[in-house]
Amino acid sequence: MRLRQRVITLLMLSGLALAACGTGGSGQQSTTSGTKHGDTMTVAIGIDPDTLDPAAQTTTTAAQIVDMMAETLVTMDSNGKLQPLLATTWQQASDGMSWTFTLRSGVKFTDGTPFNAAAVKFNFDRLLSPTTFKSQPGVLGGKTGIDHVVAVDDTHVQFFLKSQFSPFAAALTQTNSAIISPASVNVAPNKPEVITQPVGTGPYVFKERVASDHITMTANKNYWGTKKANFDTQVYKIVPEAASREALVKSGGADVVVAPPANDIPALQNDPSVHVILGPSDRTIQIVINTQDSTQPLLQKPEVRQALNYAIDKNAIIKTVMFGAATPLSGPMANSVFGYCQTGNYNYDPNKAKSMLQAAGASGMSVKLVSPTGRYVQDIQVANAVAGYLRDVGLKVDGPGTVDWPTYVATYASVPPALAKTDLHLLGWAPAYLDASQSLQQFYSTQIPPAGLESSYYKNPQVDALIAKGNSGTDQNQRAQDYCNAAKMVWSDAPWIFLYNQKYPFVTTSKVTGVTGLPNEKFVTTWASPK
Amino acid sequence: MSTPVSVTADAPAEQARLLELTSAGRPQSRVWVRLRTHPSALVGMVILALYVFLSAVGPLLLRYDPVHQNLADAFLPSSLTHPLGTDDLGRDELIRILYGTRYTLVLGFAAVAIGVGIGLPLGAVSGYFGGWLDLLAQRVMDILLAFPNILLALALVATLGVGLQNVIISVGITSIPVFVRLVRASALSVRELPYVEAGRALGVPSIVVLLRHVVPNSLAPVIVQASLQLGAAILIAAGLGFLGLGVQAPTPEWGTMLGASRNYIFSDPNLATFPGLAIFGAVLAFNLLGDGLRDALDPRLK
């Protein structure tokens, strides 16, 4: 008897202990699970944004969240064309060394302070300051970027540059140029060096963030624009597993998810409860060839590299490995980029590849191939496919070997030619704004590591000259022409095996609409609404 | 781990059984007899034998290349030609699992070999001589033990780099402390034995004492631990593979295959089921064998 009582007591105590566990600390009793009345939109992304500070943005995932709260002077529409946002007009000076922007008036930050030229100057000063943590001015800084900013009056700002940089306005569409309230950098938990809660002019306002779990924003009731946000709250959930994200969108636990497992895309496209959008992207995927290869000198010959291009069946790869979520490259950059022109076609012709290799004395040569895993959609799978095609034309392929991303960058993508450790490596390249000056960085010899990330070590003085001319020219048509000429030379020199321009897949439930993709791999949920 | 405890039948019946068995003809080691009649050990040995047999015979019957891809055949379901279907690159899943056996067994044995090879001498010397050597060794072991096993292996692999060799080294290093502890305890007890003290007084060289008394004395627990450690090593190594930090694709290591299958868990759960089952089976076999060894080597039944 007594034993039984004790056992029961013990069981009850354990039960209480377990129950206490269940209700302890964590359970975020959010309104997201399954309730959508135009109240809350849930978006599942794959990585945890490192920072929400506009000045420190390096990933499009984090940047698109910041975009909802802090706006730039100029924005890009879904065709990649520039549109006014916080600035109404802009003008490059005749000497090309400065730009003047007219700002929109009557706009306020969500903390009530006014948006004006002083605020703009403050932000760019902050972006260029060495005390701002992880600040990423990119092309806006350095030897060719902004020299200083002048607030001419409340609604006019003048940027003085160190060089004639024609794509300047396009460069201002990047999130690192987003404007936050100067007063807010001193309001806890923000610090002037690190912003954790950006206060901007945008249609959404920061509400809360639980690290590695979710970020919540609420609609800005006093947004200056005519367009209004349709959801009171948007929650961005961090779900690292692609398969889990797919489960969420299918069960309705999320309204929008990014990048489902690629092989499920055909099935999802046939599923009426969800809507697959293959968003445009400017990201090219290529096999970078070491053009200064000393261990395999045959790769220094353009004919050999061209042969490699003919050896790969890009359409088959797109169909069976990318599940249709890509288009083959017809130039060394995506066709949404300003300055793109069609430069040629390396159609799949293994016989031609074999005879070209033979003519160059490269039949049966050995090459080493490496690829990251999980960094790009289906990266290692594509690399495997490429290896297969290369073997089919008689090459001996070592690999594809793989390592984790940081090691990959350190070992293959950012090392100078003397320290190169592979013959071929898979890489993606996505310009932050749609200008060929960005795309062609990968063929500009000033960008050879350690100065930049031109990991093919391609060096062509004529191409260099054309790129430099295009970067500083003021006539847009001339610029496009220069870039096109450069691209044609690059295409025939084939420092890459040009593969494809990948699409950026995201999936919405059929209950929401208005989610659009931008050509730089951001997808915009700001203006979505329930159906 | 715990002290060996006999959970088999009572002593008299046991002895009768042994008598019966050994009188059947050839003289057999008591230990071996106990082992092969122990139910768990038997199951463990059968499973292991099965693994070894299949991994040797399978590739002869099933003539697929475990590495070469064939995209047109991706994600095929189970069929007569592909008993376990194909994976995301069109490779036969069964052949990859069979090939994976070799990598797993090599990983396990090599890692435990490192653990014993370094742990046994270190523990013996540390326990027998004591002094500052012992103190230092204990502190180092404390540091190694301050990390949960998987984390230590993770840290080592992240530093040394990925791949089979480095996984073996990393998992091997995590196996060292447990053997050091075991052998040290044994050495400590041997040190106190009267005849050992006498030997020391008579000037018998320490190395002789170590080899003739300390090592044999610790052999039984070491063997038991080695079997259990094989299971643990396989779990950790496969865990590293699962996280993408172990043996790299396209090598068909079970953990790596399991990690790669996460993407396909809804469309093709088979790719997750079978590699995991294979890992489970191997670890189970070594655990059962270890249990059997523990009982068979139990000094109380001598």
Place this chain on the structure above:
Amino acid sequence: MLTYVIRRLLVAIPTLLGVATVVFSLLRLLPGDPANLIAGPQATPESIAIIRHQLGLDLPLWQQYLAFLGRLLHGDLGISSRTGQPVLQEIAVRAPYTAELALCSLVLAVVVGIAAGVVAATRRNTGADLGISSSAVFGVSMPVYWLGLMLIVVFAVRLRVLPAAGNDEGVASLVLPTITLALFSMGLVARQTRSAMLEVLGQDFVRTARAKGAGRRSVLIRHALRNALLPIVTTIGLQFGTLLGGAVITESVFAWPGMGRLLLDSISARDYPVVQGVVLMLAVAFIAINLLTDLVYAYVDPRIRYS
């Protein structure tokens, strides 16, 4: 007793120092330049240099080490290279999640494990014993990551009764990760309890108690279990460490926002300060648990006296 505790704490210091040094060195041996990685593909060499300076990586190694130790003495774990937030804050935000998972798993493992072990020991060599012993050995042989995936497939995908990831559904979210994490320890505790109980049950004082007429169950609880508790307590103490390690993988499988996730993400991002901080915290927790276990030992068994 007090001197024992003090001595243990003193000994812990060089150990922790050793751990800190090992982690510091290992991280610096990792290939991959954090500044380069953090700066991203569009960064100019100038901004990379600025970032490197902000992270303190342009100092010579010994200076970095001394700065690291200096901060440590003040209880300052530094600033995360990834987010710019204090490492202590990054850990503090996530620690409750891991603690919740580990504690619930521990409770589950201990309660079920001890109960199962006692039943198996008292019904030795019966069907119940076979069932429990087999389940236990299955439990310790099961890879955590595989179990998690299988549970997700069955309960989240096929049956749709439990969430596949995350933790925003309260108790429901906790079920699968807890079971996954607890199974190994459950099996181990069950096996340990069974063998400890068997050993105790075979001893003279138990027979004496029975001979004196004490009821079977009271003997079980009051005499056998209490004496068997010692090795069981040790096991439980050790299990906490295993649970912390297993939590790393479980959190990855279930997208649980705890310290394990933080550790993996930080290694990938070469966020040295956070990796150092998390590992140190785990080592401290480990050492504290070990000390606590030994003290509980002494409390349970009056024969043990530390000096």
